[in-house]
Amino acid sequence: MSTATLSHAHEQDHDHVPTGWRRWLFSTNHKDIGTLYLIFALTMLFIGGASAMLVRAELFMPGLQLLEPDLYNNLVTNHALIMIFGAVMPAAAGLANWMIPLMIGAPDMALPRMNNLSFWILPAAALMLMLSFVVPFFPGGGSQINTGWTLYPPLSLQVGMSMDFLIFAIHLLGISSVLASINIIVTIFNMRAPGMSLMKMPIFVWTWLVTAFLLILVVPVLAGGVTMLLFDRHFGTSFFNAAGGGDPVLFQHLFWFFGHPEVYILILPSLGALASIVPTFSRKPLFGYKSLVGAMIAIATIGMVVWAHHQYTIGMSLGAVKYFMIGTIIISIPVGLMIFNYIATMWRGAMTFETPMLFAVAILLLFTFGGLTGVMLAVVPADLQYHDSMFVVAHFHYVLLPGAVFGLFAAVFYWLPKWTGHMYDERLAKIFFWTNIISFNITFFPQHFLGLAGMPRRIVDYNAMFTEFNVVSSLGAFVFGLSHLLLLYIVIKAVRGGRRAEPRVWEGAKGLEWELSSPPPFHSWTAAPQVR
Amino acid sequence: MATLVMDAQLRRRNRRAAWALAAFVLLVFASAVPFWTGLFRLMTAAGGG
Helix, strand or coil: CCCEECCCHHHCCCCCCCCHHHHHHCCCCHHHHHHHHHHHHHHHHHHHHHHHHHHHHHCCCCCCCCCCHHHHHHHHHHHHHHHHHHHHHHHHHHHHHHHHHHHHCCCCCCCHHHHHHHHHHHHHHHHHHHHHHHHHHCCCCCCCCCCCCCCCCCHHHHCCCHHHHHHHHHHHHHHHHHHHHHHHHHHHHHCCCCCCCHHHCCHHHHHHHHHHHHHHHHHHHHHHHHHHHHHHHHCCCCCCCHHHCCCHHHHHHHHHHHHHHHHHHHHHHHHHHHHHHHHHHHCCCCCCHHHHHHHHHHHHHHHCCCHHHHHHHHCCCHHHHHHHHHHHHHHHHHHHHHHHHHHHHHCCCCCCCCHHHHHHHHHHHHHHHHHHHHHHHHCHHHHHHHCCEHHHHHHHHHHHHHHHHHHHHHHHHHHHHHHHCECCCHHHHHHHHHHHHHHHHHHHHHHHHHHHCCCECCCCCCCHHHHHHHHHHHHHHHHHHHHHHHHHHHHHHHHHCCCECCCCCCCCCCCHHHHCCCCCCCCCCCCCCEEC | CCCCCCCHHHHHHHHHHHHHHHHHHHHHHHHHHHHHHHHHHHHHHCCCC
16 A cells, blocks of 8 residues: 655645535536535435335235335336436445545546536436336326336337336436546546556555446446337337347346446445455555455456356356356355455454444445355356345345445445544444444345245235245335434534544544545645655 | 646546547447347357347
8 A cells, every 4th residue: 555745735725616506516626526426326325215115115015005016116126226326326436536536646537527527417317217217107108117127128118108218317327427437547547646556556446447447348238238229119120029030138138248247336346445444443454455456357357257147047058057157156256355355454453343344344244145145146056946036136135235335334434524524423323333234134134035935026916925024124124214314414414513533534544535634625636645 | 746737738648548448438339239139149049048
């Protein structure tokens, strides 16, 4: 890791600082745009969370309680798309905007105006996305989107005009992601402070470099896939229409070529943040920096060539099935290496358990558990039994909530004092952590048993034999969902005031971002630090 | 103390790199459709799907 010397030239805000709505609408400042991303993500977290609560309310008891089957499927689709594209990806982009220039000693992102554009496309895309869910409720609006986030044809060819809104929303979201990724790559390659070689960069920056490359490789393929879908719907082509000589399975390949690396896109930045958090609260240097970089690159590379493990049931040739199974299982090696590196960093460290570290420890335990059920699902004969059951729902929530969302929470608590200049309320944050983690397990752990017992997913009703575990799961979900109001309160409280944060907020923290004041000046590094 | 100023030269470098990446993205987008259709035909011909 790097150390730095610097003058205090950067402390002086020599330029005009914009105020009012213009500051946000026309912003080219990486910190302001980072804040916009984070506020947007938090808003979408609540919208996506509300749809999940409705889904769990419906599943509280067998039979139809609150939702018609089509609306249920609409909400399931809505929840997934909003959480993935609206909450987690923008939150990770917010962290990138805030932290990458601070961590590499850059004055701002390389392309500040493009940075503004990539954020402001998002609200338009979100509007289009949400319109796709409400359009069917208007006269002539057609049927509701009941495909799930995978948008498989032939169902997606039969849905009404709401699918067109969704396709355009995906195009816009894709453009935003690609622009942000290009900006991040150029910033990392061209804007590092003198002496900051690639192998001196913080792991968080590395994870974003790898993630940005993943994004520019796979998002255009998704864009191609949904464009083909659009053509099949309106322009007489038959890429996926069996009646015209096409094949719906082709779409599954296109979708999962994007969809599987998307998992790594969601989790890598969060796991990268742990590489800052774990050494800080263990008061030890990070164990195995080079191997972590290698593991990340390996995860991204292998993760791009194992997509069809989501499609075992379509009837692939035995050779293809074997390849995808073995490839998928091999990914557990670099992922395990990352986990062991973090454990080794903690080993014999002078550990303290502030909220970011509590989340880090929870992530290592729960994400590993999600990874283990992932290995079960990678094994073809087993997967044929688990496929499309609640077991899969439990598995990917154990991967994505700890791997992505809890990592984001850990990062927010870790850097919040740096961003706001105030310490957050540690007591409330710990209450939030325990409520969040316990209710998360109550929600999703029983779903493993439901799936193994044969409860299918994406179905509004279920057999009465599944009632008990569903009641437990729904009660957990309500507490889990409501606990996020406490997060909102803690963040607002820290923004409004609290104990002043030192430049180096945490005793064991290392890295350039801690050399700046808390909060950092409007223009971060007006004189670049010399990294040794 | 080294300085990293956003001067005209650095801006040009940044823009060049961004355009190169954008061209790559367009190439991936344009080649996605024929590539995947071809690969899929190959897989189905080999007995897969």
